[in-house]
Amino acid sequence: MAILVQKFGGTSLATEEARQHVIEHIKRERARGYQLAVVVSAMGRKGSPYATDTLLTLTSGSQSAREQDFLMACGEMISAAVLCSLLESEGIPAVALTGGQAGIRTDNQYGHARITRIDPAAMVRHLDQGRVVVVTGFQGMTDDGEITTLGRGGSDTSATAIGAALQAEMVDIYTDVEGILTADPKVVENARPLEAVSYNEICNMARQGAKVIHPRAVEVAAQSNIPIRVRSTFSDQEGTLVSSRQTGQVRDVKDRPVTGIAHVAPVTQITVSNTAGQADVQLGVFQAMAKHHISVDFINVTPNGAVYTVFDSEADRAVAALKKLGYEPAAIRDCAKVSVIGGGMNGVPGVMARIVEALTEEGIAIMQSADSNSTIWVLVRQSDMIAAIRALHTKFGLDL
Numbered sequence: 001m002a003i004l005v006q007k008f009g010g011t012s013l014a015t016e017e018a019r020q021h022v023i024e025h026i027k028r029e030r031a032r033g034y035q036l037a038v039v040v041s042a043m044g045r046k047g048s049p050y051a052t053d054t055l056l057t058l059t060s061g062s063q064s065a066r067e068q069d070f071l072m073a074c075g076e077m078i079s080a081a082v083l084c085s086l087l088e089s090e091g092i093p094a095v096a097l098t099g100g101q102a103g104i105r106t107d108n109q110y111g112h113a114r115i116t117r118i119d120p121a122a123m124v125r126h127l128d129q130g131r132v133v134v135v136t137g138f139q140g141m142t143d144d145g146e147i148t149t150l151g152r153g154g155s156d157t158s159a160t161a162i163g164a165a166l167q168a169e170m171v172d173i174y175t176d177v178e179g180i181l182t183a184d185p186k187v188v189e190n191a192r193p194l195e196a197v198s199y200n201e202i203c204n205m206a207r208q209g210a211k212v213i214h215p216r217a218v219e220v221a222a223q224s225n226i227p228i229r230v231r232s233t234f235s236d237q238e239g240t241l242v243s244s245r246q247t248g249q250v251r252d253v254k255d256r257p258v259t260g261i262a263h264v265a266p267v268t269q270i271t272v273s274n275t276a277g278q279a280d281v282q283l284g285v286f287q288a289m290a291k292h293h294i295s296v297d298f299i300n301v302t303p304n305g306a307v308y309t310v311f312d313s314e315a316d317r318a319v320a321a322l323k324k325l326g327y328e329p330a331a332i333r334d335c336a337k338v339s340v341i342g343g344g345m346n347g348v349p350g351v352m353a354r355i356v357e358a359l360t361e362e363g364i365a366i367m368q369s370a371d372s373n374s375t376i377w378v379l380v381r382q383s384d385m386i387a388a389i390r391a392l393h394t395k396f397g398l399d400l
Contacts, residue, residue: 003127003168004034007041007137007159010051011176012233013079014044021233023086025174026132028236030092035127037166039137039159040083042075050078052138065110069139069149073098076136076155084134094132097122099158100141102133103165108142112151115140118165127166135162153214160217164224171226173213174233179240180205180212182398183261187389190399194259196241201259201343204375208262208339218242257351258342258396261389265336265382267297268315269367272322272329273305281327282306288321298337298370298379307368309337309379335367336385339377340392346373358395362387 006029008022029036046053052075059071080096087094103119126133137155140148150157156173163171177185179193180202197205199222206215212230221228222244231239272285285306289296294317298309310318312333322329345351352369355376359366364387368379380388393399 001033001035003037003166004029005037005039005159005163005166005168005171006174007039007155007172008083008174008233009155009176010041010044010048012174013040013042013083014048018233019083019086022083022174023090025172025233026087026092027090030132034169037123037127037133037135037162037168038083039135039155039162040076040079041137041155043079043082050075066146069110070147072149073136073139073147076138080134080136087132087134092132093130094134095126096134096136097126098136098141098147099139100145100147102135102162104140104158104161106140106142106148106150108144108146108148110148113140113142113148115150115157115161118161120162120165123162123166153216156214156217157220160221160224160226160228163226164220168226170229171221172229172231172239173217174231175212176233177212178232178235178237179230180210180242181260183389183393184210184263187263187386188261188393188399191393192399193237194240196243197259198343199242199244200374201341202242204339204341204372205260205262208337208341208375208377209264210260210262213242256342257345257348258340258398259344260341260398261392261396262339262341263336263385263389264297264339265385266312266333267309267335267337267379268312268318269298269307269309269332269335269379270315270318270322270329271305271307271331272327274303275328284325285322285327288325289318292317292321294318294321298368298377300368300370309335309368332367334382335379336382336388337377337379338385338388338392339375340396341375343374345376352376354395355392358391359388362391364388364391 042052044051084094084096106113137158181191183191185191203215227243229239294314296308300307364384
């Protein structure tokens with residue numbers, strides 16, 4: 001029997017009504033003949049009693065990283081136990097496994113552990129005995145038996161890694177939206193679901209602000225060439241297929257240079273220029289950022305200096321570190337990075353011209369730009385961000 005991995009996020013498990021939708025998705029796929037491994041997140045979001053962020057408020061904040069991971073792993077265990085109970089009440093054999101019991105082994109970096117390997121033997125044994133295997137996402141175990149958590153996007157990563165280990169036919173990521181959209185629906189009302197995207201496109205969208213799936217999870221799936229579907233828990237729609245162009249599985253890409261628009265805000269643009277007597281300014285700037293553990297992005301380096309962005313929350317520290325070295329940085333706060341993403345834009349003339357045209361028509365100044373083979377980034381004032389996203393969405397026909 002083919003194996004299907006289903007992953008349900010916190011909103012999919014937050015209420016009795018939502019959990020019933022989860023049960024129906026499991027029933028449907030069992031009826032289609034699949035063996036099922038189901039990966040669960042903690043129930044709800046911050047404020048919900050069993051959400052991870054809520055659990056963290058129960059402590060003094062002085063616990064060690066080990067004990068913090070021990071606590072953070074509890075939310076997924078509650079979800080797995082509750083879901084197993086519901087399945088059994090429906091006459092569906094099920095078993096709950098922690099990440100460690102499921103064979104997920106990690107390094108010992110508490111809070112942001114990396115999966116080193118998965119031994120799927122326990123999962124396979126239960127699957128062969130006709131059970132739905134419910135696995136706690138976001139966690140694993142070291143070779144010494146210590147519980148670890150995988151950091152941001154950990155449950156998505158658990159799901160695709162388990163899919164790879166079980167050689168699953170597909171990994172279904174269930175969320176509270178109909179799939180991957182052309183833009184943030186809170187910004188663009190007529191953003192529409194995409195039928196299919198490539199691994200590269202969705203990785204870029206996720207890195208540039210889209211929050212449907214974590215890029216690390218996509219990278220794991222891409223390495224094993226396992227397709228992902230991003231679907232809604234609250235409907236039976238097929239959602240968005242994420243797979244490889246080379247396999248021929250991605251459809252709806254002909255004549256589509258741009259797939260979607262993503263954004264990150266607020267960010268601060270920092271410019272450091274060479275002045276008399278300042279040699280190797282670029283080296284000094286980026287060594288200072290590294291020393292102070294400040295993440296940099298949108299980097300342009302020229303013989304005259306460097307321009308880059310940091311999150312607004314890091315701007316004061318970044319400027320102080322640079323001034324301490326004798327530099328005179330110029331900082332422009334409240335900016336937004338808007339990304340135009342599409343696997344079909346490589347080698348297509350005129351994409352940048354259309355971006356400039358769309359923003360010029362709206363009177364929006366481009367403060368900085370950069371590109372790769374599948375993404376063009378522009379930096380604008382945050383006050384212009386919504387207008388910029390909407391203009392670009394329309395210019396590339398994404399609302400049609």
